[in-house]
Amino acid sequence: MRYAAQFSDTISLGQGTPLFPTPYFIYEALLERSKVDGKIGMYSDAIPEIEKNLIELIKKQIDDDYGFYPNSKELILTLGGIGALFSSLMALIEKGDEIIFFDPSYPLHLSQIHLAEATPIFVSLKENDGWSFNIDSLKKAITKKTRAIILTNPNNPTGTVLSEADVRAIAETVISNNLILILDEAYFVLTYGKEIFSPLFIPELRKHTILCRSFSKEYAMTGWRIGYAYAPSELAERIFNIHTYFSICPPTPSMVAVTAAISDPRGKEAMAEMIKKISESRNAICTRLDNLPNLFTYHTPQGAFYVFPKFLGFEMPDMDFAKLLIKETGVITVGGSSMGPSGMGHLRMSFASDISVIHKAFDRIDKFYQRCGL
Known part of the structure; x- marks a missing residue:
């Protein structure tokens, strides 16, 4: 570009x-709130109810999408989905660790793996079979240095949506090898004639999963930079600390805007x-x-x-x-x-x-x- x-x-x-x-009603909601609340331009801790209300709405969204209700200690608001992904890698990875990367996938994942001083291990998707995934290739790629698997589903760039059988095979591999699945589901709502089966539908996998999502794609809000990470509470605390050190907090006006987006039927x-x-x-x-x-x-x-x-x-x-x-x-x-x-x-x-x-x-x-x- x-x-x-x-x-x-x-x-x-x-x-x-x-x-x-x-959507214009989101701008209107932010404008009206700014007329009566002079703290909108401050760090979010100046008006903690904004963050609290948004977290509650995200908990309901997770329940609607994945069928379980997380607690507040398992959620972190971030600077878009990218902030969630990078904070998760930095909280999890040590220099020299290996990360399984389904190839091809989102290029910023690769950049973040290198920034974390980890090594990407490519597991190629099979183009001749509709960019399908092979469980044997995944298992062969795992070594003593493997720390996590990063998965974008639906896939960017191929548009592939994994089958339930494939997701269950990945889940079994993650659990049996005591790995972490870093799950990027930015396109959760965008499927065409094929229902998504998320790894988070599998209860026993949740304690091995970091979910990274945003509101950028769902509500055409790419520039507002609000996302979140869901993770087991111990990991979530580390992710929160990393995110705080490089950002302080997500933008408070954007929290107001996203709250309007997901609470208003429009x-x-x-x-x-x-x-x-x-x-x-x-x-x-x-x-x-x-x-x-x-x-x-x-x-x-x-x-x-x-x-x-x-x-x-x-x-x-x-x-x-x-x-x-x-x-x-x-x-x-x-x-x-x-x-x-x-x-x-x-x-x-x-x-x-x-x-x-x-x-x-x-x-x-x-x-x-x-x-x-x-």
């Missing part, structure tokens, strides 16, 4: 963010409408990819809002091809090699935008396709 900044009239299928405005209505539009864009991008069989091959995403096609007919690194697309079409994508070795030769495309954006981008790619004589 830095490369794309030198060009005018670009269309982004690159950044993983819903290209929809935050929040769920706005979420449902956004998911409907993203589903339409998913259908559109798949149709447009189907019309370019000599340029792309792909698997239909079951969740999240990404498709991860392999490009054909060009013998070059994926980052170079992504730059070529920008130069020739103005369409921004992300090279797949940043997401692990199995991502080489692929592009991540986000369809988290209005259907008109998808068609505009692919109208340009179609012309490039024709110029190339494919």
